[in-house]
Every structure is written in C-alpha cells, then in structure tokens.
Amino acid sequence: xxxxxxxxxxxxxxxxxxxxxxxxxxxxxxGLFWYQQHAGEAPTxxxxxxxxxxxxxxxxxxxxxxxxxxxxxxxxxxQMKDSASYLCAPMDSNYQLxxxxxxxxxxxx
Amino acid sequence: NAGVTQTPxxxxxxxxxxxxxxxxxDMNHNYMYWYRQDPGMGLxxxxxxVGAGITDKGEVPNGYNVSRSTTxxxxxxxxxxxxxxxxxxxxxxxxxxxxxxxxxxxxxxxTVV
Numbered sequence: 001x002x003x004x005x006x007x008x009x010x011x012x013x014x015x016x017x018x019x020x021x022x023x024x025x026x027x028x029x030x031g032l033f034w035y036q037q038h039a040g041e042a043p044t045x046x047x048x049x050x051x052x053x054x055x056x057x058x059x060x061x062x063x064x065x066x067x068x069x070x071x072x073x074x075x076x077x078x079q080m081k082d083s084a085s086y087l088c089a090p091m092d093s094n095y096q097l098x099x100x101x102x103x104x105x106x107x108x109x
Numbered sequence: 110n111a112g113v114t115q116t117p118x119x120x121x122x123x124x125x126x127x128x129x130x131x132x133x134x135d136m137n138h139n140y141m142y143w144y145r146q147d148p149g150m151g152l153x154x155x156x157x158x159v160g161a162g163i164t165d166k167g168e169v170p171n172g173y174n175v176s177r178s179t180t181x182x183x184x185x186x187x188x189x190x191x192x193x194x195x196x197x198x199x200x201x202x203x204x205x206x207x208x209x210x211x212x213x214x215x216x217x218x219x220t221v222v
Binding site for chain 1: 144149150151152153154199208210211212213214215216
C-alpha cells in the first residue's frame with residue numbers, strides 16, 4: 001500500500017530554524033515535491049527531489065533519502081509570512097502524486 | 110502572466126443543481142488536473158488529462174465529469190450537486206509528469222446547500 005506521514009502541526013519562533021519531516025511508502029518512486037499552502041490559497045511549488053541528498057534554495061532546503069522513505073524541509077531565518085501548511089507529495093511509479101493533509105507551521109514572534 | 114485560471118471563485122449551489130467549473134491555462138501544458146480539498150484534508154485527484162481528447166479518472170471521480178477539447182481548457186462538470194461535494198476545487202497543470210512542477214489555479218469554493 002501507499003502511505004504518507006507528516007506531523008499535523010509544528011510551532012517555531014520567528015528568526016529560528018525549523019525542520020518538517022515526511023515519511024512515505026509508495027509503489028515505485030519518481031521524486032518528491034514540497035509545496036507551501038497559505039490558508040485560503042492554492043499550493044505553490046517549493047522544491048523537487050529525485051536523488052538522495054540536500055537541495056538548497058535560499059532560506060528553504062529539502063532533503064531526501066530514498067532508501068529510508070524519508071524527506072524533510074528545512075526553513076531558516078523564519079519569517080511570519082512562512083506561517084502556512086507545508087505539503088509533502090511523493091510521486092509513485094504511475095506518476096501520481098500522493099498528497100497528505102500537510103504540516104501546519106505556526107510561527108510565534 | 111495568467112498561468113492557470115479557474116472560475117468562478119465562489120459559488121453556492123442547491124442540491125440537485127448542476128454547474129461547470131471552468132479552467133484554462135496559457136502555459137501550453139499537456140497535463141491538467143482537477144483536485145478537491147476538504148477542510149484539514151489532503152488534495153484528492155478527481156480527474157486528469159494527459160492531452161487534448163484524453164481524460165482519465167482519479168481517486169474520487171463519482172459525481173463529476175470532464176472534457177478536454179483543447180490543450181488550454183479543462184472544465185469540470187458537477188451533475189446533481191450533493192452536500193458531499195462542498196469543497197474547494199483546484200485546477201492544475203504541468204508540462205509533463207516526472208519532475209515537472211504542477212501549477213495550481215487560485216481555487217473555487219463551492220458550497221452545496
């Protein structure tokens with residue numbers, strides 16, 4: 001079967017660093033996406049990993065370990081505007097994305 | 110720089126009514142998708158299309174129909190609306206599948222009463 005797990009909620013302080021974890025099990029694997037979704041808005045693309053390792057993009061980095069079925073999103077220098085839900089979405093062998101409810105990031109001043 | 114445009118943004122339907130959610134993209138993407146997202150839940154794929162004239166069912170197709178007569182347009186038809194179809198609907202598109210970013214429209218909030 002296919003499964004996806006993320007914490008439902010994470011709280012962090014403005015200016016700090018936060019890591020949002022994602023574990024998955026899919027039938028085949030064709031990469032993993034991270035999307036950001038602000039309340040009442042559409043998801044927007046953050047990153048895509050298909051090979052193991054860390055991809056850095058400004059304040060955001062994403063890590064993938066295919067053997068462990070594990071990914072994380074690292075957000076540095078947190079800003080209040082980073083308060084949003086973060087969606088991890090692995091792609092299976094049929095190129096279908098598996099979506100979960102995401103992790104709601106709450107940032108405190 | 111329109112991207113994916115969907116209309117209407119908000120709609121209230123009575124049980125049993127029908128309506129069409131319009132979606133158009135100007136990025137010449139081959140793949141288009143319709144998702145629904147219930148409060149606190151993940152995106153669920155309703156239908157998708159890999160090109161003009163080709164459509165396929167996703168995870169939750171019952172109660173919906175689609176067509177893809179052109180590359181740009183991918184309307185979603187709700188027949189005989191039911192309260193269970195109250196949701197936010199997102200149209201999305203991508204150039205291909207593997208590794209290609211999916212771009213989402215702004216969403217359509219539908220309430221069935």
